Amino acid sequence: MKTFAALLSGPAGTTSVTAHFFGKQLVLHDLGISVEIDQLIVSVGGMEQPELFLNWLDTQGRQATLQPLGAEAIATVLQDAPASLQPPLHKLWRERKHNRRQVSGWLAGLTSAAVLAGALFWWQGSNAIGALAGLIPLSTEKQLGELALAQVRAQGQLAGSGAAQQAVHEIGQRLTQGSRYQYRWFVKQDDSVNAFAMPGGIIVVHTGLLRQASSPGEVAGVLAHEVQHVEQRHSLRQMITSLGWGALVAVTIGDISAVAAMLAHQAGAMYFSRDMEEEADRLGVQALQRARIRPDGMLTFFQKMRDEDSGKTAAPGWISSHPQTAARVQRVTALIAGTPCPNCLPLASSSWQAMKAALPAAGKR
Ligand SMILES: [Zn+2]
Missing domain, CATH: 2.30.29 (PH-domain like)
Structure with a gap:
C-alpha cells in the first residue's frame, strides 16, 4: 500500500x-x-x-x-x-x-x-x-424511474398510502438510512408473490407477497434484497441493457414519450444476472445487519419460496425472476453463519397487524 x-x-x-x-x-x-x-x-x-x-x-x-x-x-x-x-x-x-x-x-x-x-x-x-x-447523473436515473413508475401506475391497483404501504415504508426506511436515494414505497394489489425495484429508488411490493410473509423480518429480507438492486444500479443497468442507450439519450434530451412507450412492455419484469442476484443477497444481508435486524427473515422467506417452487408448476413471480432458489438458500445460510450479528434483533413493526388486517382476501381484486 x-x-x-x-x-x-x-x-x-x-x-x-x-x-x-x-x-x-x-x-x-x-x-x-x-x-x-x-x-x-x-x-x-x-x-x-x-x-x-x-x-x-x-x-x-x-x-x-x-x-x-x-x-x-x-x-x-x-x-x-x-x-x-x-x-x-x-x-x-x-x-x-x-x-x-x-x-x-x-x-x-x-x-x-x-x-x-x-x-x-x-x-x-x-x-x-x-x-x-455509474456515470449517469442521479437526476436522469430518477427520470427513468418516474417513467417506469408511470407505466406501473397505468396498470392500476397501485397504492402509495394505506396500512399495507405504511408497513412497507416503515420497514424499508430502516434499511435505507444514509442512502443517496430517496426511496418511495408502493404496494400493488396483485395476488402474485412479487416485489421489484425500479431505478431512482422506487420499490413495489405485491399484496400477494405481503400475504405470504409471516413476519416483518421476512418482508425486511425481501426489501433488503430489492434495495440493493437500486443501490448497485442493477435496475438502471438492466433498463439500459433492454432499452438501449438511445432511451437514456431520449430522457436526457427530454424526449420522454418514446421511452415511455418502450417501458410499457417491461415495467415490473426485470431480470437480473446471477451475479447481480448474488450481490443483492450478500449486500442485503449486510444492510439488515447494519440496521441491527436479524437476517433470518430473508432465509425463511426463500425457504418458503423454495418449497412452493418445488410443489407447483407455475412458480410465483418473485421466484421466477429469482431463479436457483435452493442454491440461494444454501448461500444465504452460509453467509449468515459466516457473519454472526449478536446485536441483531428480530424486527418488530408497529404497523404489521394493521397491514395484515388490511390485505384483501386472496383472489379478490
Ligand atoms: Zn433480485
Missing part, C-alpha cells in the same frame, strides 16, 4: 491530497473519502505531457476527478491499482498515443447524447454498461 500525491478537483474546488488503493477502494485518507473501484472511470489527457485522471460521481451525482501528480505518482497508480482497474488503465495509458485526442476531455460533456454514444463505441467491453451506468 503505497501513497501517491494527487490533485482532487470537484464541486468544492481543487485540493492537494495523498491517496492510496486499499482492497477495492481508492482512499483519500486526509479527507476521509473512499471510492469504490468499480465507480472509477479512467481518462487520459494533457497537452504538453500526458496526464492520467480517475473520475467518479459523488453522492449528489457531481463529477470528481483525481489527477496523480508526476511520473512517480502515475507509476504508483499503474502498479497498485486493483485488477479490475488494470484493463482500462492499460488500454488508455499505455495506448494513449493512439487515442489521446478522443479521450481528452470526453467527460466534460457527460450528459450530452453524442458523448455517451461516442464513449460506448470507443470503449467496448463487458464492463461498459456497468461503468458508464
Whole structure:
C-alpha cells in the first residue's frame, strides 16, 4: 500500500491530497473519502505531457476527478491499482498515443447524447454498461424511474398510502438510512408473490407477497434484497441493457414519450444476472445487519419460496425472476453463519397487524 500525491478537483474546488488503493477502494485518507473501484472511470489527457485522471460521481451525482501528480505518482497508480482497474488503465495509458485526442476531455460533456454514444463505441467491453451506468447523473436515473413508475401506475391497483404501504415504508426506511436515494414505497394489489425495484429508488411490493410473509423480518429480507438492486444500479443497468442507450439519450434530451412507450412492455419484469442476484443477497444481508435486524427473515422467506417452487408448476413471480432458489438458500445460510450479528434483533413493526388486517382476501381484486 503505497501513497501517491494527487490533485482532487470537484464541486468544492481543487485540493492537494495523498491517496492510496486499499482492497477495492481508492482512499483519500486526509479527507476521509473512499471510492469504490468499480465507480472509477479512467481518462487520459494533457497537452504538453500526458496526464492520467480517475473520475467518479459523488453522492449528489457531481463529477470528481483525481489527477496523480508526476511520473512517480502515475507509476504508483499503474502498479497498485486493483485488477479490475488494470484493463482500462492499460488500454488508455499505455495506448494513449493512439487515442489521446478522443479521450481528452470526453467527460466534460457527460450528459450530452453524442458523448455517451461516442464513449460506448470507443470503449467496448463487458464492463461498459456497468461503468458508464455509474456515470449517469442521479437526476436522469430518477427520470427513468418516474417513467417506469408511470407505466406501473397505468396498470392500476397501485397504492402509495394505506396500512399495507405504511408497513412497507416503515420497514424499508430502516434499511435505507444514509442512502443517496430517496426511496418511495408502493404496494400493488396483485395476488402474485412479487416485489421489484425500479431505478431512482422506487420499490413495489405485491399484496400477494405481503400475504405470504409471516413476519416483518421476512418482508425486511425481501426489501433488503430489492434495495440493493437500486443501490448497485442493477435496475438502471438492466433498463439500459433492454432499452438501449438511445432511451437514456431520449430522457436526457427530454424526449420522454418514446421511452415511455418502450417501458410499457417491461415495467415490473426485470431480470437480473446471477451475479447481480448474488450481490443483492450478500449486500442485503449486510444492510439488515447494519440496521441491527436479524437476517433470518430473508432465509425463511426463500425457504418458503423454495418449497412452493418445488410443489407447483407455475412458480410465483418473485421466484421466477429469482431463479436457483435452493442454491440461494444454501448461500444465504452460509453467509449468515459466516457473519454472526449478536446485536441483531428480530424486527418488530408497529404497523404489521394493521397491514395484515388490511390485505384483501386472496383472489379478490
Ligand atoms: Zn433480485
